[in-house]
Amino acid sequence: MAARHSPGMFDKILIANRGEIACRVMRTARRLGVRTVAVYSEADANARHVRLADEAVCIGPAPARESYLDAARILEAAHKTGAQAVHPGYGFLSENAAFADACAAAGVVFIGPPAAAIRAMGSKSEAKKLMGTAAVPLTPGYHGDDQTPALLHGEADKIGYPVLIKAAAGGGGKGMRLVERSADFADALASCQREAAASFGNAHVLIEKYITRPRHIEIQVFADTHGNCVHLFERDCSVQRRHQKVLEEAPAPGMTPERRRAMGEAAVAAARAVGYVGAGTVEFIANQDGSFYFMEMNTRLQVEHPVTEMITGQDLVEWQLRVAAGEALPLRQEQLSIRGHAIEARIYAEDASRGFLPSTGRLLRLVAPAENLNVRVDSGVEEGDEITPHYDPMIAKLIVWDGGNENARDAALARMRRALADWRIAGVTTNIDFLSRLVACPAFAQADLDTGLIERSRVFLFPEAAPAPRDALLVAAVGELLAEEESARQKAQASGDPWSPWQARDGWRLNLASSRTLIFRDGEQLVEVSVRYGSNEGGSGGGVAGSWQLTCLGESSLARGRRLEDDRFAVEIDDRRLVASVVSVTEKGAARRIVFLNGSTWPLERHDPLHLVEAGGRSGAGGRLTAPMPGKIVALLAPVGQPLERGAPLLILEAMKMEHTITAPQAGTVNGFRYAVGDQVADGAELVDFAIASAAQANAAER
Incomplete structure (x- = not known):
C-alpha cells in the first residue's frame, strides 16, 4: 500500500510530467494553496509548465527515458525541494507500479492508485482474467503468456478475423494493430511488438475479436481509502484515428438510464476488485445493440477528463489531491448528476492529409478562443514555444459545454464549430481544419458513432486539395497592403520628417493612377492580384480614397481594410465585410502568408520575382x-x-x-x-x- 498523507492538504507537491496536464494540476494546486514543483528536461527548460511552477528542477536530457521516465531523478528532486507528494499526470510514470513503490519507500505520497492495483490492471491479459472472476463482461480473445508467434497466429485464426493485436502493457493506441486476414497477421504482429517494446519496454501482446462497428465508452471511477467508490458517468470516445482518441464527449449519445447504471456498476465492481484508490477509467467496447465488454482500465487520470468535469461540475484533480491526502470522497453516488453536454477536441501539431504525420516547429502565432462558462482551453504551450520531436505533439484541448435541455448536444456542437474557427496557429501544421470538418460530418452530427467513423467518412473528411478561394487571395493582398502601410508609418515616425509624402505607401501619383501586381504561390500555382490604388486628395487616379481596386482570377472588386483591436483586420470587398487574419512567416527562405478566414486556414507564399529564393524541397527531384x-x-x-x-x-x-x-x-x-x-x-x-x-x-x- 502506498504511503498516505494524514488528512489535511499537502503543502507542496511535485508534478512528474509536462505539457497541459502539468499546467492543469498547477492551477488546481494554486487554488488550494498548495505550492508546486516542476521537473523538466533540457528540451523543456523554457516550457510553460516550468514558468508556472513555484520551483523547477532539471532532471536530464531531452529523451524521455533519460528524464521524465527516470524515477530516481524525480524522487531526488522531490527530496531536494521538500515535496510531500508526486502527481504523475498521465503518460510517462503515471501507470508505473515500480515508481509507485519507490515513492512509498521514499516516504513520498504517490497521487494515484496503490502499486498492486496498477500491476493488476497494467497487464491487459491479467486484467481480463481478474475481470472474469469479478463477473465483468469480457470480449472473446487470447490473453495467455505464451507469446510464440506461431501460437499467436493460430489463436487469431481460431478467434476468427478481424482481430485486434494489442500491447498488454500499452495505451494511447500504441502497439495496436487491426488484422483483417490471416495472411497479414505475421507482419502486423512484428510491427505491434516492436512498437510495444519501444513505448512500454514490454513486447507482450494479447489478441481479441474485433467488434464490427464498436463504440468506445468509458466510465470515470473514483475511490478513496475509506472504502467508498463511485462512478462519474460515461464518456463516448468512439471517434479515433489509429486507435487514438480525437473527439470525446459526455454523456454518451443514446445512453439509456438502464445501460448507464449497468456500465457504472460494472466499472465500480472492476475498481473494487483491485482495491482501487484515486481516479481511474474503466473502458468498454460497446455493441450497437447495447451489449458491452470490458476492454481495459487506465489507472490514472485521462486526457479527456475535462468533459466529465463539465457535466458534473467537479474538479477531478482536486478530488485526486484530497483523496491522496487521506480525505474521503467529497460526494456519494446519489449526489452526483449529469447536467448538459460537453465535447472535447484535441488540437495537435499534425498533418491530417498526410496520415496525421506529426509536425514540429516554433509556434509563431498561437491565438486560442476566448474562454468563458461554455468554452475551456487546456494548454501546455504559449506563443513562441516549440513543438519538438521528443514528446507528444498536442498543443491544447478545446472543451465546450452547453447546459440546454434535450438539444444540449446540438448546442455544444455549434459552440465547438465556432470555437474551432477562432483558433489561429502558425509555425506548425495543425489538425484544426480536419476537426472543423469532423464536427460538421453528418455521421458525427447525427451521433451515428463507432470507432470506424473517420475511415467510413473519408470522402467528407479528406476532400481533394482545392486551390485557395478568391476571398482568401484578396485577404492576403489586403493584409500585405496594410502591413506595408504600417511599416511605412513606423519608419516615418522614426525619421527626421515624419510628415513627408515620400514616406507614405498610399499609391499617390501626380498625373497617373498607381498600380502594381502582387503574386502569391498557392501550392504549385502562381496567382496574380492586380492592385490599383484609389486616389487621395488632389490625385488623378480615380476611384475611392483609401481603397484598392483588386483584380484576381479574372474578376475585379473594390476593397478596403482596417486593423481591429487584436491581430485581425476587417476587409470590405464590394458590399461584403470579412474579418480575417494573416500571419507572415519566413521559412526555408520562403515568405509565407497564413490566411485565417471563415474558420479555414490557407497557406500561401509571397512570390517576388526580383528576390526569388526557392523553398527547399520544391523541386522534388526524381527518386x-x-x-x-x-x-x-x-x-x-x-x-x-x-x-x-x-x-x-x-x-x-x-x-x-x-x-x-x-x-x-x-x-x-x-x-x-x-x-x-x-x-x-x-x-x-x-x-x-x-x-x-x-x-x-x-x-x-x-x-
Whole structure:
C-alpha cells in the first residue's frame, strides 16, 4: 500500500510530467494553496509548465527515458525541494507500479492508485482474467503468456478475423494493430511488438475479436481509502484515428438510464476488485445493440477528463489531491448528476492529409478562443514555444459545454464549430481544419458513432486539395497592403520628417493612377492580384480614397481594410465585410502568408520575382525520399535491386513513439539505403536511393 498523507492538504507537491496536464494540476494546486514543483528536461527548460511552477528542477536530457521516465531523478528532486507528494499526470510514470513503490519507500505520497492495483490492471491479459472472476463482461480473445508467434497466429485464426493485436502493457493506441486476414497477421504482429517494446519496454501482446462497428465508452471511477467508490458517468470516445482518441464527449449519445447504471456498476465492481484508490477509467467496447465488454482500465487520470468535469461540475484533480491526502470522497453516488453536454477536441501539431504525420516547429502565432462558462482551453504551450520531436505533439484541448435541455448536444456542437474557427496557429501544421470538418460530418452530427467513423467518412473528411478561394487571395493582398502601410508609418515616425509624402505607401501619383501586381504561390500555382490604388486628395487616379481596386482570377472588386483591436483586420470587398487574419512567416527562405478566414486556414507564399529564393524541397527531384520528421530507422523492408510497385513499403521510421511506413512514390527500384536500422535521422534527411521505373517497367510491375 502506498504511503498516505494524514488528512489535511499537502503543502507542496511535485508534478512528474509536462505539457497541459502539468499546467492543469498547477492551477488546481494554486487554488488550494498548495505550492508546486516542476521537473523538466533540457528540451523543456523554457516550457510553460516550468514558468508556472513555484520551483523547477532539471532532471536530464531531452529523451524521455533519460528524464521524465527516470524515477530516481524525480524522487531526488522531490527530496531536494521538500515535496510531500508526486502527481504523475498521465503518460510517462503515471501507470508505473515500480515508481509507485519507490515513492512509498521514499516516504513520498504517490497521487494515484496503490502499486498492486496498477500491476493488476497494467497487464491487459491479467486484467481480463481478474475481470472474469469479478463477473465483468469480457470480449472473446487470447490473453495467455505464451507469446510464440506461431501460437499467436493460430489463436487469431481460431478467434476468427478481424482481430485486434494489442500491447498488454500499452495505451494511447500504441502497439495496436487491426488484422483483417490471416495472411497479414505475421507482419502486423512484428510491427505491434516492436512498437510495444519501444513505448512500454514490454513486447507482450494479447489478441481479441474485433467488434464490427464498436463504440468506445468509458466510465470515470473514483475511490478513496475509506472504502467508498463511485462512478462519474460515461464518456463516448468512439471517434479515433489509429486507435487514438480525437473527439470525446459526455454523456454518451443514446445512453439509456438502464445501460448507464449497468456500465457504472460494472466499472465500480472492476475498481473494487483491485482495491482501487484515486481516479481511474474503466473502458468498454460497446455493441450497437447495447451489449458491452470490458476492454481495459487506465489507472490514472485521462486526457479527456475535462468533459466529465463539465457535466458534473467537479474538479477531478482536486478530488485526486484530497483523496491522496487521506480525505474521503467529497460526494456519494446519489449526489452526483449529469447536467448538459460537453465535447472535447484535441488540437495537435499534425498533418491530417498526410496520415496525421506529426509536425514540429516554433509556434509563431498561437491565438486560442476566448474562454468563458461554455468554452475551456487546456494548454501546455504559449506563443513562441516549440513543438519538438521528443514528446507528444498536442498543443491544447478545446472543451465546450452547453447546459440546454434535450438539444444540449446540438448546442455544444455549434459552440465547438465556432470555437474551432477562432483558433489561429502558425509555425506548425495543425489538425484544426480536419476537426472543423469532423464536427460538421453528418455521421458525427447525427451521433451515428463507432470507432470506424473517420475511415467510413473519408470522402467528407479528406476532400481533394482545392486551390485557395478568391476571398482568401484578396485577404492576403489586403493584409500585405496594410502591413506595408504600417511599416511605412513606423519608419516615418522614426525619421527626421515624419510628415513627408515620400514616406507614405498610399499609391499617390501626380498625373497617373498607381498600380502594381502582387503574386502569391498557392501550392504549385502562381496567382496574380492586380492592385490599383484609389486616389487621395488632389490625385488623378480615380476611384475611392483609401481603397484598392483588386483584380484576381479574372474578376475585379473594390476593397478596403482596417486593423481591429487584436491581430485581425476587417476587409470590405464590394458590399461584403470579412474579418480575417494573416500571419507572415519566413521559412526555408520562403515568405509565407497564413490566411485565417471563415474558420479555414490557407497557406500561401509571397512570390517576388526580383528576390526569388526557392523553398527547399520544391523541386522534388526524381527518386529522392526524405524523412518527413526527425526519427529513428527501425526496419528496412524493401529488397535492394528488385522491382517494386507504387506504394510498396520501403522502411519504417519511428518518431514521437509511433511507427511511420515510408512507401515507394512510384514503381521503381531501391538502389540502396542511406541509413541502417537504429540510426537517428534528421528532418528532411535523404533515406533511400530510389530509381523510378520507366513507363514500360512500371506497366510490367503492375501486371
